[in-house]
Amino acid sequence: MASIILPGLGLGSGLDTTAIVKALVDADKAAKQGQIDRGTKTNTSSISGIGTLKSLMAAFAKSMTDLGSKTSPQFGGFVASSSEVKFVTAIATNTAVGGTYAIDVTNLATSSKVASAAFAGGTTSSITDGTLTIEQGSGTFNLDIKPGATLQSVRDSINADASLKSAGISANIVTDSFGSRLVLGSTTTGAGSDISVSGIPELTIDGGNVIGTSTSPMDEFSAGSIGAVAVDAKFTVDGMALTSKSNAVDKAVSGLTFNLVSVGKATVTVATNTDGLKASIQKFVDAYNAIANSVTALTKPSLDDEGNPTVSAALTGDALPRSILSAIRGPLSETGAGDKLTVLAQLGITTNQKTGALDFDSTKFTAALNDKKLGGEVQELFTGNNGLLERMNKAIAPFSDAGGVLDQRTTSLNKTKTKLTNEQAALDRRIESLTAVLTKKYNDMDTLVGKLKATASNITSMFEAMAAQQKNS
Incomplete structure (x- = not known):
């Protein structure tokens, strides 16, 4: 072990006890502190590296x-483009064939929207209790209307019904000059998708009856399809007349889906999606x-x-x-x-x-x-x-x-971090205790040496006085 250089003199012993204690404590601490420091450095670097890895893997x-x-398929082998996207758009699959197609849209597929007769009392108008039956195509939905129901509560019951919601049928209330009407709409398009309502007299709606036209103007008793019944889309592909219940047409041309946007003509071109x-x-x-x-x-x-x-x-x-x-x-x-x-x-x-x-x-x-x-x-x-x-x-x-x-590595590294933190705390406590013990010992030693030096000085003074007295006698 290297010798300890003790700078300065103390009051009692002439030794710098503070420096001695520090040197002894540092020597005792060095090995363990070095181990903790190296471990902490490695652990911190690993935590950072694993954190970066997790971010990279997530991205x-x-x-x-x-x-x-x-x-949103990213690797389509073919791409379809339309000369007039305001009329027709198109999507190509990998089974498409390169070429051009002339599309002429003469009629879009529409959905059903029907209205009940008007209620002068507005949304709080009383509705007769019973079973409200809503029909669309082959689908029939029954809704139990409780006593005390109002136009608004019936609307809310329709919108809360899971089967109606799944079928795309929803309801709202529209108020015109004659009063408030229950209006039902659907996301289903095409002929035969009109909605009819029965079971509650004041809410009976015949979906085949058209209201709100010049030949059938609206009055307080009007109930039926607003403006027109639902119809199929009508269009031609290279002159061939076709119909579709939906405006998304995926069976007209193999490998292509046409989205009919509005009435008009467009040319759809299919090419390799290079x-x-x-x-x-x-x-x-x-x-x-x-x-x-x-x-x-x-x-x-x-x-x-x-x-x-x-x-x-x-x-x-x-x-x-x-x-x-x-x-x-x-x-x-x-x-x-x-x-x-x-x-x-x-x-x-x-x-x-x-x-x-x-x-x-x-x-x-x-x-x-x-x-x-x-x-x-x-x-x-x-x-x-x-x-x-x-x-x-x-x-x-x-x-x-x-x-x-x-995640497992992160957990393990965090445990190691906690262990190193605990080891550092334990080392700090031990060093604090050792410093206190050594400080007390060296202070006691310094005090004792100071007393011994004082005693020696007194004895020396006594002998010097005796010697001087003998010399003078």
Whole structure:
């Protein structure tokens, strides 16, 4: 052990007891404090690194979910465009065929809206109790109207009924110059979808009776379909006359859904979705590279000019990031369930051997779509049954799911953090106690030495006085 240099002199012993105590305490504390400091530094860095990993995995999982959306498909092999979107819009699936279609919309499909006779008493008008029967097409719905019901309570009962709500039927109250009327509407369109109401005399509505027209003006007794009954959509495709109960027409042309917007003409063009597919694939490549590069950065230490490590990364030496990289690389090499298109390399997507990231060759991609006609199979490769996105989500689930590997690691690191905090507190208490004990001992020693020195000085003075007296006698 190195010798302790004691600066300055004390009052009693001539020793700097404060410095002695500090040196002894520091020597006793050094080993354990170093262990705690190293552990705390490593633990803090790991907590930060795992937190970053969790954020990266969450962002990657969201990217995979967004790309695999069933409501907004990202990998359509074909795209349909309309010359007049104010009349017709169109969506193409992977079974579509390239070409053009002339659409002429002459009539939109409409839904039923009916009104009861007017109630002069307004929304609080009394309604006879009994069973209110609402019919639409083949559907019949019975509603129990309790004694004391009002027009408003009947409306509220209709809107609260789960079966009516599921059928898309709702009610409201409209007040005109004759009084308040119960008005029922439906989201169902097409001929034969008119609503009729029976069972309560004052709320009886014949859906086949049209009111509110020039030939049938409104009065307080008017009840029936407002303006017109529900009708089918009428349109032509390349001159062929067609009808549809819905304005979303998905059976007229294979692989296409026409959305009829208003009366008018439009030309719908179907072509290979080269730009859309390229953009979607680029999103996948970017999402993959973002996590692959970031995970690598969490384990790669900083290097000096000679290539020697200088500063360790947050998770240097940790096997978990490598496990994640291995997990997300696995699905890339698996063969898909497509016919002609089974691997990413066919679309110009390859793994960079130096960085581990993905490279996307747009020239090879364009050739795959134009020359090999693989556009229709891209969606199947990525989002089909057991497609790449599904396999990727399964691969990252053990890490990103609640209670998964990353959550378990975070819990373990937090326990270690608590343990280190407790060890630091225990060490501080022990050092405080040791400091107090040593301080008392050295203070006692200093006091005792001071007394001994005083006694020695008195004895010396006595002998000097005796010697002087003998010399003078």
